[in-house]
Amino acid sequence: MNIKKLVLLLCMSLLMVGPVLAQDDSEESSISVFTASQPAQFWLGYPGRSGDATFIYHAIHCSLTELDGDFNVAGDLADSWDISDDGMTYTFNLNPNATFHDGTPVTAADVEFSWVVFATPNARTESRVRQPVYGSIMGADAVVESAASEDVVGYADTTKYEGIEIIDDHTISFTLTDPNPLWISVISDGSPNGYILPKHILEDVPYDEYPTHPMNIDSPIGCGAYQLTQIEEGQFVELTAYDAHHMGEPNIDTIFVHSWLTNEVAAAQLESGELDLVIGLSLDDAQRLESNENIDVLTTNASNAYQLSLNLDPRDIDLRVRQAMAHAIDRQGILDAVFFGLGEVIECCYFQEWARPDANDPLPYDPDLARELLAEAEADGAWDADNALPIL
Secondary structure, X not given: OOEEEEEEOOOOEEEOOOOEEEOOOOOOOEEEEEEOOOOOOOOOOOXXXXXXXXXXXXXXXXXXXXXXXXXXXXEOOEEEEEEOOOOOEEEEEEOOOOEOOOOOEOOHHHXXXXXXXXXXXXXXXXXXXXXXXXXXXOOHHHHHHHHOOOOOOOHHHOOOOOOEEEEEOOEEEEEEOOOOOOHHHHOOEXXXXXXXXXXXXHOOOOHHHHHHOHHHHOOOOOOOOEEEEEEEOOOEEEEEEOOOOOOOOOOOOEEEEEOOOOHHHHHHHHHHOOOOEEEOOOHHHHHHHOOOOOEEEOOOOOOEEEEEOEOOOHHHOOHHHHHHHHHHOOHHHHHHHHHOOOEEOOOOOOOOHHHXXXXXXXXXXXXXXXXXXXXXXHHOOOOOOOOOOOEO
């Protein structure tokens, strides 16, 4: 993903250059891709350190929902869903044509199985589903306590969620402990997500054998658009289109992912035609390559955030001092000078506009106003000009 969100004090969003495509008018259905980070060879899920390589895991696995380019929730395994009037129960209607890569249908039982495994540390799926997500489902405490027991060997021994109901093969509901309008967003692909794992393969596997299971080491079976067909350590990962994918046959037959190169070598190979796509190209290289008529530099959305934070409780700092800090930093100037203007300054860290408070436009760069605010705070004894505040 390619939009980097930079948060300076209150918030700055920053767009980083992402996929860079070499133009090719041929009918070939294979491409070679470079990612700046190497995929962690743990195919039941991915750890956060995988960076740009996370698209490989998204390609192999499917989730109930996914996020579109504007961070809105869209269907993946789930064709549609309903939310109860009290905001507590989400009912998902699964695509009846979805299958795993071995041809086995994906059902609500696989979804329920996956969520039990997410709450089981001993399974070590390294799923990005976080405790606040699976812990918000009714009965989660009992599942986690059961999973941590020495007497629990695998799924069959683990307590199941009170709040997950399999209605039929293609319908499943989740009941939360409290209403949470963001819950469906954070379970989506591209967010801390829940990959749907094949119950028919893993149900009888002891949790402590998951790390060494072929599903995890070299032969993952997912329900995503691509299958992992080859790994050449230090060279490439090969992904092959899954023609029976429930959302339609992928347009590209084969993807070769090269992540063992350096950024400099990747840029050079893009120019020479050895690579078709570079994800995570440096801004310097992107600016240089924009003049190449055979290369398109593209940007797209991603939900990443960076920030400079005071190593203090902001409630201990006078409001005028905090406002002065926001007015004293030229966030748009930093974005323009350092990141070529690729981005957006925002005042809070919610990327969906509907989630942002009304009338919450970024405070403008105004050093004179900043000085006035500090002077007022100092006159009231709320600010000491000789005081130094640590910034992370």
